[in-house]
Amino acid sequence: MQxxxxxxxxTFLILxxxxxxxxxxxxxxxxxxxxxxxxxxxxxxxxxxxSLRIVTSRGKxxxxxxxxxRTGYCILKNDTIFILNGIGSFTRRxxxxxxxxxxxxxxxxxxxxxxxxxxxISNIKLKLNKRTYQVGDTxxxxxxxxxxxxxxxxxxxxxxxxxxxxxxxxxxHSDFTRQDLKRENNRLNFFKRAKENPSNxxxxxxxxxxxxxxxxxxxxxxxxxxxxxxDNNLSNDDLSAISNLDSLRKLExxxxxxxxxxxxxxxxxxxxxxxxxxxxxxxxxxWIGQLSSLKKLELGSNLITQIPHxxxxxxxxxxxxxxxxxxxxxxxxxxxLFFEKLKHIQSFYPPNCxxxxxYEAYTQRxx
Numbered sequence: 001m002q003x004x005x006x007x008x009x010x011t012f013l014i015l016x017x018x019x020x021x022x023x024x025x026x027x028x029x030x031x032x033x034x035x036x037x038x039x040x041x042x043x044x045x046x047x048x049x050x051s052l053r054i055v056t057s058r059g060k061x062x063x064x065x066x067x068x069x070r071t072g073y074c075i076l077k078n079d080t081i082f083i084l085n086g087i088g089s090f091t092r093r094x095x096x097x098x099x100x101x102x103x104x105x106x107x108x109x110x111x112x113x114x115x116x117x118x119x120x121i122s123n124i125k126l127k128l129n130k131r132t133y134q135v136g137d138t139x140x141x142x143x144x145x146x147x148x149x150x151x152x153x154x155x156x157x158x159x160x161x162x163x164x165x166x167x168x169x170x171x172x173h174s175d176f177t178r179q180d181l182k183r184e185n186n187r188l189n190f191f192k193r194a195k196e197n198p199s200n201x202x203x204x205x206x207x208x209x210x211x212x213x214x215x216x217x218x219x220x221x222x223x224x225x226x227x228x229x230x231d232n233n234l235s236n237d238d239l240s241a242i243s244n245l246d247s248l249r250k251l252e253x254x255x256x257x258x259x260x261x262x263x264x265x266x267x268x269x270x271x272x273x274x275x276x277x278x279x280x281x282x283x284x285x286x287w288i289g290q291l292s293s294l295k296k297l298e299l300g301s302n303l304i305t306q307i308p309h310x311x312x313x314x315x316x317x318x319x320x321x322x323x324x325x326x327x328x329x330x331x332x333x334x335x336x337l338f339f340e341k342l343k344h345i346q347s348f349y350p351p352n353c354x355x356x357x358x359y360e361a362y363t364q365r366x367x
Contacts, residue, residue, distance in 0.1 A: 038104050041127045044140050044166075052143065052165035054093055056110075058157065065093055067167070070188075073181045074169035076135050083139075083169060084178075095163060097143075099128075108147050108163060119147025119161055137171045183210040194220055202247075206232065213237040219244055226250040233257050235280070243267045254278055266290050277301055277321070289313030297321070300349060301328045312341040324351035334358050339365065 052067040065087055072085025079100060086094035095108040104126060109118040129140040145163040172180075186209040193201065194217035203226040209215075211232040221227075224245050235257040242251065243264040250273040251265075258279040265271065266287060274291070275298035282303045289310035297314065300323040307322070312335055320342070322329055329351040339345060339361040348362050356363065 037125050038102055039127045040131055042129055044127055044129045044142060046140050046166040046168040050166040052167045054161060054163045056159055056161045058159050069168060070185050073172060073176060074139055075172045075174050075176050076133060077174035081133055106145055108145060108161065117149050119149050121145060121147045133171050135171055135173050139169045139171055142166045183208055191217060199223055202226065214239060214241045223247055228252040229256060230254045235259055238262060240264050249273065261285055263287060269293065284308055284311065286310045300324065304329050304331060307331060307334055309335040312338060315342065316344060317342050318344050319347040320345055321349040322351055323349040
C-alpha cells in the first residue's frame with residue numbers, strides 16, 4: 001500500500017512538471033494567438049514625416065532608432081507577405097513580419113558580436129491598406145508592437161521595447177534579396193548625386209549598382225578628377241562616355257568584367273592613375289605607351305600573358321601591378337632592360353608564376 005502511495009505521488013510530480021514546462025514554453029513564444037490583431041484601413045497613408053521607430057527602455061534609460069524603407073524590403077512568397085528590416089552595424093536591431101490571410105507573426109530582436117536575442121512579444125496591432133497583395137502593389141501599414149527581454153531575472157533587469165509607426169513597401173517577387181536591395185539603393189544614390197550639383201563633384205565612387213554598361217548620367221559630372229567604378233558589368237560597353245571627362249586624373253574600373261583596355265583612354269591627357277584590377281583583359285595594347293602621364297598602373301588579376309615593350313615608354317611610372325595567382329596573369333617574362341628604362345618605379349607587384357630573376361634589377365634597386 002505504501003509503495004502505491006509513493007508511485008501516485010511521483011506520478012503527480014511528473015504531471016506537474018510537464019504542465020510547468022508546457023506553460024514555460026508557451027510563455028516564451030514570440031507571438032501569442034491572443035495578441036494578433038489586423039485591421040483594414042484603405043485610407044491609410046504614410047507621409048514623409050511618418051516613420052517606424054523602435055524605442056527600448058531599461059529603467060530610466062532609453063534608446064531610439066528608426067527603420068527606413070531603404071533598409072528593408074517586402075516579398076510575396078506562396079501567398080504570404082514577408083517584411084524584413086534591420087538597422088545598425090555594431091549593434092543591429094531587426095524585425096520581420098509575416099502575414100497570411102488574417103494570420104500575423106512577428107519577430108523582433110537585437111544582436112552584436114557578443115550577444116543575440118529575440119524579444120518576447122506581448123501584443124501587436126497592425127493596420128493595412130489592403131486585404132490581399134500582388135507583386136508590384138504598394139503595402140502601407142501602421143504597426144504597434146511591444147516586447148520584453150530579461151537581462152537579469154534575479155535583479156529584475158528587463159528591457160521593454162516598443163516598435164511603433166507607419167511603413168510603406170513595394171511588394172517584390174519572392175527571389176528579391178538583401179543584395180538586390182543594396183544594389184537598388186546604390187543606384188538611387190548615384191541618380192540622386194547626378195541631379196544635385198554634379199558639376200561641383202570632383203570624386204565619384206560607383207559600387208555594385210547592377211549597371212550593365214556606363215549610365216548616361218555619367219556625362220553630367222564634367223569636373224571629375226577621380227572616378228571609381230567597382231563591381232558593375234561593363235563587358236559590353238565601349239566606355240566612350242569616359243572620354244568626355246577631360247579633367248580625370250584617376251580612373252579605377254575594378255571587377256567590371258572588362259575584356260580589353262579601351263583606346264578612348266588616349267584622350268585623357270591628365271590621367272596619372274589607372275586601375276583595371278580583377279577584370280578579363282587578355283592583352284595590353286601597344287598604344288599603352290601613349291599614356292605618358294601615367295604614374296600608377298594596376299593590371300593585377302587579369303588574363304594577361306605578355307608585356308609589350310611599349311610599356312617601357314611610360315617613363316613617369318612609379319607603381320606597376322601585374323600580380324596574378326592560379327590562372328590569372330600567367331606572365332613569365334618582362335621586356336629586356338625593363339627596369340633600366342622605367343627608372344622611377346618604386347613599387348612593383350609581379351605575378352606568382354614569374355621567376356624573381358626577371359625583376360632582379362628592381363630588387364637590387366630596392367636594396
